[in-house]
Amino acid sequence: MITIRQPVAVKFILTEATKQQILNEQRRQVERLTAELEQLEQQGRQLLEQAMTQGGDVAQQVRQRIEQERNTRVQQREQLIQQIQQIQQMELGTEIQNMSVETTVDVHVGDDWSKILRGAEIIIKDGIVHEIRRGGEPVRD
Structure with missing residues (x-):
């Protein structure tokens, strides 16, 4: 051995409660990014005005940095909006990959290697472990 x-x-089964929880969290993130964008616009104008007094090169660098920060947040917000749309369209009962954790597995002579390679899954439903699968088959305690 x-x-x-x-x-x-680690996967979760999409239930109405889980769906609403995910959508609420993603909407909060969209709101946070929107607020950050507004704050960035205000601070950016102030920084740009200060940089203008130091010369065109400094102002150009500040402008580029502000634009990069703005673009990053806009891109993150757009990705979240797409994810919200995808979640809204998903059917209840769908299994969604959430994360990955690590475990140890005892391998014995004579074990079916293909089942070991298929690995294990933990299925969560409304915050409770609903099922454990090893090699694609349910594990019975």
């Missing part, structure tokens, strides 16, 4: 480490996929 040998013990190996293996990633375990």
Whole structure:
């Protein structure tokens, strides 16, 4: 026997409660990014005015840095909006990959290697472990 480490996929079953929780969190993130963009616009104008007194090169660098920050936040916000639209369209009961954790697995002579390679999954439903699968098959306690 040998013990190996293996990633375990953690998935959750999309229920109405989970769907609303995800959508609420993503909407909060969109609002936060929108607020950051507004703050960046205000601070950016002030920084740009200060930089103008130091010369055109400094002002250009400040302008570029502000534009980069703005573009990063706009891109993040657009990705969140797309994710919101995708979640809204998903059917209840869909399994969604959430994260990955690691476990150890005992490998014995005679084990089916293909099942070991398929790994394990933990399925969460409304915050409770609903099912554990190893090699694609449910594990019975």
